[in-house]
Amino acid sequence: MDDPELADITIRSIAVGGDGVGPDADGRIVFVAGALTGERVTGRIHSSQKRHAHADLVEVLHASPDRVVPDCRFARAGCGGCGWAHVELTAQRRAKVAMVVEAVERLGGVTIRVDSGPDLPRRGFRTTVRMPVVSGRAGFHEHRSDAVVPVDECLVAHPLIDDLLAGPRAFPGVDELVIRVGARTGDRMVVADPGAGELDLPSDVLVVGADELAKDRRAWIHERVAGVDFRISARSFFQARPDGAEALVDAVRDAVGGERPDGPLVDLYAGVGLFSATVGAGGPVVAVESSRSAVADARSNLANRSATDAKVVGVPVERWRPSPAVAVVADPPRAGLGRGGVAKVGATGATRLALVSCDAGSLGRDVGLLAADGWVPEWSRLVDMFPDTPHVEVVTSFTR
Ligand SMILES: C[S@@+](CC[C@H](N)C(=O)[O-])C[C@H]1O[C@@H](n2cnc3c(N)ncnc32)[C@H](O)[C@@H]1O
Numbered sequence: 001m002d003d004p005e006l007a008d009i010t011i012r013s014i015a016v017g018g019d020g021v022g023p024d025a026d027g028r029i030v031f032v033a034g035a036l037t038g039e040r041v042t043g044r045i046h047s048s049q050k051r052h053a054h055a056d057l058v059e060v061l062h063a064s065p066d067r068v069v070p071d072c073r074f075a076r077a078g079c080g081g082c083g084w085a086h087v088e089l090t091a092q093r094r095a096k097v098a099m100v101v102e103a104v105e106r107l108g109g110v111t112i113r114v115d116s117g118p119d120l121p122r123r124g125f126r127t128t129v130r131m132p133v134v135s136g137r138a139g140f141h142e143h144r145s146d147a148v149v150p151v152d153e154c155l156v157a158h159p160l161i162d163d164l165l166a167g168p169r170a171f172p173g174v175d176e177l178v179i180r181v182g183a184r185t186g187d188r189m190v191v192a193d194p195g196a197g198e199l200d201l202p203s204d205v206l207v208v209g210a211d212e213l214a215k216d217r218r219a220w221i222h223e224r225v226a227g228v229d230f231r232i233s234a235r236s237f238f239q240a241r242p243d244g245a246e247a248l249v250d251a252v253r254d255a256v257g258g259e260r261p262d263g264p265l266v267d268l269y270a271g272v273g274l275f276s277a278t279v280g281a282g283g284p285v286v287a288v289e290s291s292r293s294a295v296a297d298a299r300s301n302l303a304n305r306s307a308t309d310a311k312v313v314g315v316p317v318e319r320w321r322p323s324p325a326v327a328v329v330a331d332p333p334r335a336g337l338g339r340g341g342v343a344k345v346g347a348t349g350a351t352r353l354a355l356v357s358c359d360a361g362s363l364g365r366d367v368g369l370l371a372a373d374g375w376v377p378e379w380s381r382l383v384d385m386f387p388d389t390p391h392v393e394v395v396t397s398f399t400r
Pocket of ligand 1: 237239274275288289290291294331
């Protein structure tokens with residue numbers, strides 16, 4: 001090839017994170033976003049180390065049978081919101097299972113059974129979106145770019161969100177929006193950054209400025225999962241779809257033995273109390289969470305669960321003094337549990353662990369650390385929360 005930045009790459013597998021990966025003509029390993037297993041592609045190298053490089057996809061020379069034309073007009077126009085809109089759905093799920101199996105083997109040194117979990121709907125599910133706003137129009141970034149593709153509908157967003165984009169609606173004076181809705185309660189909230197100004201939105205929408213939140217204004221919506229109503233504040237984490245949250249609750253319950261553990265349950269990285277208020281209901285629970293707003297929500301959400309003897313500890317897991325438990329649920333951010341988190345889990349004396357991972361790489365590393373600490377991984381279940389993206393969410397069951 002004449003252009004030294006162009007490379008001819010044969011894709012052998014899908015790496016953690018979703019890039020296609022394979023050798024170029026010189027045997028160097030290249031990661032190409034959007035390329036699929038079995039494809040031959042031309043990539044433009046944008047970063048390079050000694051033994052591997054990263055490239056943007058320029059041309060597909062030999063296409064996989066799993067490659068489809070996205071059914072979203074914005075994806076066809078370059079919207080980077082859904083990185084796998086061009087991959088057939090069953091092939092996406094196969095690739096995610098393979099990604100998890102491979103990561104756990106390579107990084108954790110363990111072979112594990114990975115089930116593909118429930119088939120959650122592919123359209124109209126997302127109850128939280130974060131959108132950059134340019135010249136008053138909300139949109140999504142192009143892949144690896146600051147450029148924004150304006151949208152007036154989003155096929156993956158819940159209709160309660162889509163309704164706020166249609167028109168297209170103008171968001172003057174705003175740089176970024178977070179729209180959150182309760183699919184089962186009908187609640188809607190828009191957080192506008194830097195401020196809400198004079199936004200023209202339907203009267204049911206709770207409109208809040210990021211400037212007001214910075215001055216401690218409290219604002220929340222409610223969502224219902226597994227029969228429990230959760231208060232969710234503007235800055236608190238919550239799963240991005242209630243049916244997916246329910247599937248996670250089912251998987252976590254199975255992982256800790258299928259029934260309410262007979263003794264204290266520790267819920268690490270507890271958020272607003274999703275697992276404490278469901279899996280932990282009817283018995284003693286200790287929920288550990290570092291975000292101030294999520295701690296306040298968890299206290300409110302668990303106060304309503306009269307049969308649950310619940311304590312919410314508002315500290316980072318790193319600073320928490322472990323208390324005895326029969327089972328632990330741990331749902332850490334992308335970096336995973338790491339050595340420190342694994343030590344805290346072990347210090348509870350629990351014999352069952354449900355680990356919820358949102359990154360295949362950190363899952364692999366955590367499985368290795370937990371196995372070295374005496375935990376036996378039994379199975380993993382993929383909960384495909386985000387179809388049309390390479391994002392994985394995995395629950396793994398351990399015993400000790
Ligand atoms: C992936 S979310 C899971 C929340 C909850 N389990 C759920 O499913 O809704 C991770 C949570 O961990 C919290 N968090 C992040 N780092 C933390 C730390 N070092 N210690 C305690 N909590 C932390 C975040 O605020 C967030 O609420």
